Amino acid sequence: MPPSQRIARPDVAAYAAGSLGTGVFSTVPTVLLLYFCTEVLGVASAWAAALIVVPKIWSIAWDPFVGAWSDRTATPLGRRRPFLIAGLVGVALAFVAVFSPPPLAPSGLILWIGVSYFALATVYSLFAVPYAAIPAQIAGSSEERARLVSWRMVVVMIGVLAGAGLAPMLVEAAGGGRRGYAVMSLVVAAACSVAMCGPILVMRGRDGLRAADAPRAPSLPRQLAQALKSARFRRLIAAYIAQLTGMGALTAAAPYIVTKALGRGEGDIGVAMIAMTGATILAVPVWAGAGRRWGEDRALAAAAVIFAAVAGCLGLAAHASASWTAVLLLFALAGLPFAGLQVLPYTLVAHLVHAEAGGDGAEGVFTGVWTATEKLGLALGPSVTGLALAALSNDARALTLFAAVGPGVLALASLPFLALAGASSKVQTS
8 A cells, every 4th residue: 555545643533532532422321321320329220221222213313314324414513524523422421421310309310310411422423423424534545444443443442441440440449429420420421522532533534525525415314225225234234232231231231240249349449341342352363363364254253152252251250140250260261362352343344335335425424324223232232131130020030041041042042144244245355
């Protein structure tokens, strides 16, 4: 590739820095919101599950709209940057609101969490959808798209590490309870806001097609039809939902496994998540290399199978009251396939979006459908765990058996869709 076609390393780093925010702001609610609602606020588990899933269902409609909106936007700042700026500010404020409810009656708490989390999901899309569209927009080759996505996913995993590992530690260090969660939300929002400025700076001079220079955009229904007419895209969506639901179910069950089934403190939730996400960070480049060598479809299927096996072992070990060291080792082992389930789908979809939408300036609507899929899967996981907890009468020991079976079954359910996607005609990647 000629050097002129390469994106400079500082720009790659600045773009990837935005994923610290997206990783944290998506992970903390996935890991802690169900636990915060049921154990700190005293909300019934079925209600808590509903509060988590409803905003994500809304995202199914909202994210594609945001993507199409950003495709059509013409401002002095360009197409994507107005959304990135609005999303950055809004998500920080809404995140603090979710974890800092005022003293209210139970019905008031349900309303507060429902409204504030709905707002968080809404403004998060304003940043996340245009942000995820950037590789397909600014990278002209498959190598550069893979490079941007790989580094972004490394930083996402650092964000996941901070959200799943350090956030519970911040809660405990601040004294736990409502105050602990409020302090955690302020610290997290401030740190992530700084990191999320990176992609805003990168898009200066790269914010693409202005409306004055562009052909008249088709209607949103036509844009959605264009995105969904691809059989490969639809099959990747189905596989990704199944995988994310399985991953989300396991991570949402982790606080109950650690504190209720194993009798550890809340800070050990963070230790377990650090073990998992630390291994994930190390494994991201390995899975990216495996995808380039053997094909992303095959590598992704292998990651799903390995995740199912390790999740089963983890749940059974917790049910048998295995030693804390053994359980931590299994959390770390679960992080290895977790990396593949993160980086490989995004690499696949970046290639597909560039091939099918890049020439039309419609990256946003494709990416909006994809991020809606991601949010739905991330919400379904904790909701499935919440419903299982309600059905098991809040019995954490029984929940370990659910953790041994449920996440793995969901991950394996993605394999037929991946096989069908692989059987589709190969996407042109450059």
